[in-house]
Amino acid sequence: MAEQKNHPLLFELLRSFTTLAETLNLSRTVERLNSTRQTVRRHINILEELKGEQLFVIVERQYQLTDAGRRSLREAEDIQARGAAWLNGEAGHVGGLFHIAKEEPGGWCYYLQQHPISEIWSGQNELLKQGIRYWTEAEGRIADKAFDPIRDNLMVFRKAAEDWICTAVGSNxxxxxxxxxxxxxxSIGRAVPSLPGGDAHAVQLSQPFEDVRATQGLRYDHVHTMMNRGEEGIPEPISFKRLLLGCRYPDDSFAMVSLVVRSYDLQIEGLSQDRIESMPKTEVMEEISDPDRR
Structure with a gap:
């Protein structure tokens, strides 16, 4: 068995790496971290030794990320975000499935509850049921005609280096x-961080996307958050069910397919129904079956 690599100061190492990757300037990194030049250099050297690859090169006295550094950056940022969320009690598991409850002072929030796939079959939403049926009929091949009835409802992504790139957006x-x-x-050709949700949503998408990429299967989440609307990008509450499907492009590379239905019919631990229904009723995409909520 290969030796497990570990380091007691992992998060300090990652902070030095991600901050230097952002500034590409040692002095600004030291100032931002309230650290020293020797400490930051030592952290980078330790990481490079542990990973067995060079993360930075210096060209004309300027730091630049290597290809290995660029590949490592997004995951390093994700590890930091997940670690901070765990320490702050924002991330964990409910019934063995992933759960996030994140609130920020400016009003931005992100709540997620992963649900068993079987709940789709016992639910009322036909579009989500069709998503699973057509995925099965197509055997995961995104170009297969079996997907045609719902293709306009899908959003598709490809993993490229450290980012997920949007390759298709259905008009519906x-x-x-x-x-x-x-x-x-x-949005076609854009990396997730450059889409309207920005870096905040890119971080939250990473864990579900990587989960599906690893299993090549399905994942079902209920989500409530704030997303920008309109030309001025005003944040508004949004509540939705999301089915992720692990698919394949014609070249047999992995395709991430997202089927989202805006809904009031969500179950998220610790989130009230009033918060779920703060999304304008005009934005609901499925029939509200409970007459008390009409």
């Missing part, structure tokens, strides 16, 4: 109908 997808045609038409 939750993304297109929430952000509008301007973003629908200009």
């Amino acid at each position: 997808s939750s993304y297109a109908t929430w952000y509008g045609w301007r973003w629908e038409s200009s």
Whole structure:
């Protein structure tokens, strides 16, 4: 068995790495971390030794990320975010499934509860059921005609280096109908952090996306958060069910397919129904079956 690599100061090492990767300047990194040049250099050297690859090169006295550094950056940021969320009691598991409850002072929030796939079959939403049926019929091949009836409802991503890149946005997808045609038409080819949700949502997408990429299967989440709307990017509450499907492009590379339905019918531990229904009723994409909520 290979020796397990570990280090008691892992998070300090990662902070030095991600901050230097952002500034590409040792003096600014030291100032931001309230550290010393020797400490930051030592942290980078330790990480490079542990990983067995060089993360930075210095060209004309300027730090630059190597290919290995660029590949490592997003995961390093994700590890830091997940670690901070765990320490702050924002992330954990409920019934063995992933749960996030994150609130920030400016009003931004992110709540997620992972649910068993079987709940889709016992639920009322036909689009999510069709997503599983057509995924099965297509055997996960995203270009297969079996997906055609719901293709306009899908959003598709490809993993490239450290980022997920949008490759398709259906005109009837939750993304297109929430952000509008301007973003629908200009999102193809963009990395997730450069989409309207920005870095905050990119971090939250990482764990579910990587989970599905590892299993090549399905994942079902209920989510409530704040997302920008309109030309001025005003944040508004949004509540939705999300089915992620592990698929394949024609070249047999991995394709991440997202099928999202905005809904009031969510169950998220620690989140009230009033918060779920703070999303405008006009944005609900499925019928509200409870007459008390009409």
